[in-house]
Amino acid sequence: MSGEAFTDAHERLVARAVEGGRALRQASSERLVAALAQAAARLADPTSGPGAALREWIPERAGLHPANVERTLQDALAVLAEPPLRAALRGFERAHHGRPTTPARLACFVLAGNVYTAALRPLAWALLCRVPVVLKPASADAGLTELFALALAEADPELAEAVGVVRFGRDEAAVLEGLASRADVVHAWGSDRTMVEVRAKLPASTAFVSHGHGLGLAYVPRAALSGLESAERVADALALDVALYDQRGCLSPHAVLVEGGGELSPVDFAALLSERSLAALAREMPRGPMPLSVGAMQVQWRGIGAVRGELFEGDGWGVTFEGLHPIRLSPGYRNVAVHEISGPAALAMRCAPFGGHLKALGIAAPLEVRWSVASGLPASLCPRLCEVGHMQRPGLLSAGDGDAPWAGLSRVFDVD
Amino acid sequence: MSAEQGPGGREGALRQRIAEALAAPLSPSLRDTLLAEVAAWQAVVNPVFARLCKARRARFDAGPEGWPAVPTDLFRMARISVHPVPVPGERVFHTSGTTSGVRGAHALADLSLYDLAAETAARAQLFPSGPMRLAMLAAHPDEVPDSSLSYMLGRFEAWFGVRTDWCWRGGALDVEALIAALEGAVDAGAPLALLGTSFAFVHALDALDGRRWSLPAGSFAMPTGGFKGRTREVEPAALHAGLVQTLGVHAVKGEYGMTELCSQMYEHGGVLWVPPWMRATPVDPDSLRPVPDGDAGLLRLDDLANLESAVSIQTADLARRTERGLVLLGRAPGASPRGCSLAVEEALG
Known part of the structure; x- marks a missing residue:
């Protein structure tokens, strides 16, 4: 019609x-x-x-x-x-x-x-x-x-x-x-x-x-990088969040904020995410065709990332390590930046500028840590906090933009 | 200043060789050899380019695709120069801006290669018959000293102008000055070159409000810059048709240049003329390798005259190589809008 x-x-x-x-x-x-x-x-x-x-x-x-x-x-x-x-x-x-x-x-x-x-x-x-x-x-x-x-x-x-x-x-x-x-x-x-x-x-x-x-971000606390095996699990989960829908959704992570001081440094985690996890997904589930307009943004984005820090790229994905630089929006299509942060307080500061546009925050930590992170977020933020690897898989009850999923569909009434 | 930089060092020697190459017939193989030499030197003395080269595992012995081109957005974020700290007396050109409001900067301590490239290309493509009357639809360089377009037009006035009228003053079109330039050319029977931003030409066509001229033979218009992201967007073909109809110019020769480059290219009949000291290559956004002929790619530009910044620039403009030559397809949708026309519209508020 x-x-x-x-x-x-x-x-x-x-x-x-x-x-x-x-x-x-x-x-x-x-x-x-x-x-x-x-x-x-x-x-x-x-x-x-x-x-x-x-x-x-x-x-x-x-x-x-x-x-x-x-x-x-x-x-x-x-x-x-x-x-x-x-x-x-x-x-x-x-x-x-x-x-x-x-x-x-x-x-x-x-x-x-x-x-x-x-x-x-x-x-x-x-x-x-x-x-x-x-x-x-x-x-x-x-x-x-x-x-x-x-x-x-x-x-x-x-x-x-x-x-x-x-x-x-x-x-x-x-x-x-x-x-x-x-x-x-x-x-x-x-x-x-x-x-x-x-x-x-x-x-x-x-x-x-x-x-x-909207967009998504991910947070990797120091404890999640306590050993190579643990870091690999986190990297694999994050890579899946990036690769599903080719990072074109509003829940897709654009940047990963990694707490420094772990056994694996943030830059090494960026390399792991690229060379192990996104590389594996590129073989199992290759990226779809990328429009030239996005390609134009990708070329600029990756070039800036390379100069800001490190660039790890392959056929159909790219990871930059950008240290303490401000977060940039990625062009999507499996381009993600890794930044270093000092801890949850810095996470809140990094997330704050996105306000209501931050729709998903993937966290490589158990539920109690996710609750703790949630309680430290500024009032303007209402993302869906979930474990990494689940950012693209909201449940039916997941809130969206701070509202219950049934917002406006059902009205409460009183008989006094 | 080390032995690498400055007139007495390696920079001076390279500048001299590039100047000789620009002034004489230059074969593609010699151009590429010089490009590789300049790129290898810049990878040592330009810290930003050096980082990019490291990330992309640059090689300088395998042709220009062996080293990376600097994305134009980087000029907004870092000083791209073989002089990591500003040199006293250097000239800094700024891009017109983007939606982010951050303007790119291109610093040049020595404008001799810029001048040589601009004069040589313009003499070949715009002024083969020598000096003529000029009408500028862009701000005078005294008014906007950080505009590379205004600087270039100021040099054109010195090299090619028998009489020059600057028709954009105080941030607005000076319609009376433009009409006087048009009528003066008609009365004198002398050809007139109208040079300026595309957006200024659109304003001029609006301001002339249906009046028409028939300029003497040899007259032409040279619009430059695009419209992407502007409040008013006009297709190049429509603008060209309007210029021919309203001004009676005999040719429209689009200029394709950018603040980040020291050389300019010119578009005739939809095909881009590239000076022999430049390479213009549509590349694949993933592999950054040249795309097959006929395919659209992102335009990579290698410019020998860019000695002080980066010899290779990666644009967000689309182009396709055809049997007729290189065809520009405009800015990739979604890429940051840029171009000299923006300055004009900003001035209009």
Whole structure:
């Protein structure tokens, strides 16, 4: 569906989703969980119709190697299995402490960005919250959302009526305006510019949840480099965070902050990350084709890194060691900088300038250390803190941009 | 100053040999030999280039691809010079800036190679018939002493101008001066060269508001700089057409230069003329090796006249080698916008 105007076809899409909301609101939790899990299982199965179609289309359309697609697809679908879906519902209920909630009449999701699986988690949350949704997938989403909707229709045709998928260009403002004005809540993902544009089109009564520009950082405390074996595990995990989606997502780490004074120095860790871990992933899961525009940035970025400190590079990846220099944004496509820091206090100072744009902080340390790091972060920061190796794999309950994943989908009410 | 640097040292000897090479016919093999010699010397005396060479395991016996080119962004972050500390009296040219607001700097203690390269190339490509009337659509060098474009145009005035009108003053187009230059050329039947930034030409076309001239034969326009990141972007072909229609110039010869270089190239009919003392090579962003003919690559420039900074520069501009020659494809989308035109727009506020 396309065109510059908000057409009758768009109107019908909205009406059908709203109508589908009736069945959704009456559905039991078990029915919702089963439908979502069955749809995910269909896509996870490469021998199923939609599963095979996905694997045929996505690598070329998303610009990712098939091995990268398989890995990211399985990760994204794994959170839609029955146990995590039930756990998510329990988390949602606990968060409201038994207070009554009511679902929004209609949600509108506008996705933009480089991660082709980005629609799955929000779509699942809309259904778990019993909110019908019209969704515009990201241009990088090479058909996954449509195939998920098809798989959902196979699993539970009545519930699938509550999902409408529509594609339109960023210049088709009338379509966005038309959809958004009919929704109670709009979630938008993409650049800060997109956020401003979408927000400007919303009626005053429509809730807006913004997921703008973002990046990830990683922190390697001294204790994680207490021996070569430990350092190798950390490097391998970090390399995976860098390589998944070819470092094009807003959770991808751009820089790794390594605490000095460990058995392995930060510069040696940079060499390890490059020569062992990213090199291995380049063989197992090669980088996808890089646009020349990114190549132009990569050439400049690596050159500056080489002069600031050390450059370790290979066919399809690059690691710079930049000591105490300010953090630069990487061009992505498996280019990551390693910096040296003195400890958690320095980490907080290094992270602070990124504010709400810091969406993920991978930490090579156990949970109690991650909590300790979280408590030391400045008030402006609300990244998802996780173990390295899991930065690209947020669970269903993971917060985004400081909000619960169901933000705006469900409203609390009181009867006094 | 060590035995390496300065007029009496190795630098002076290299300068002399480069000057001789610029002034005489130069074969590609001799050019490449000299480039390697200069690069090897710079890798010793230029600390930034030395670090880059170490990181990229430079070799100087395997042709210019054996050593790295300095990315243009580095000029914003470090002093790229064979004189690690400023030399008294050196001239520092600054880039027009980027969205980050940090401007690159190119310091030159001795402008003799810059002058020789600029005069030789311009005489061959712009002024083969000798001096003529000039109208400058860029600030006078007295007004913007750190602009390499203004410096070059100031030198053009001395070398090639029989009469020169500076039509950009105080940060704005002086429309009356431009109209006077145009009408003076028409009345005298004397060809006029209009030289300036692309963005200034766009402002001039707007300001002339539909009026048209038919300049005498031999008149031409030389726009330089791009528009990326500017509030108003005009395709080069549209600008060229506008200049021909409005001014009645007989040729548009685009200049391709940058603050980080001491030499300039000129574009005719979409093909880039590269002076014999330069190499212009589209390269692959991963391998930094030349791309096959016909493929687009990032333009690497090797310039013998860049004796004091870095002989090899890696730009973010796209180019393709074709049967007709080297074709510029513009700035890679997403790369930091740059170019002299920015200074003009900044001046406009």
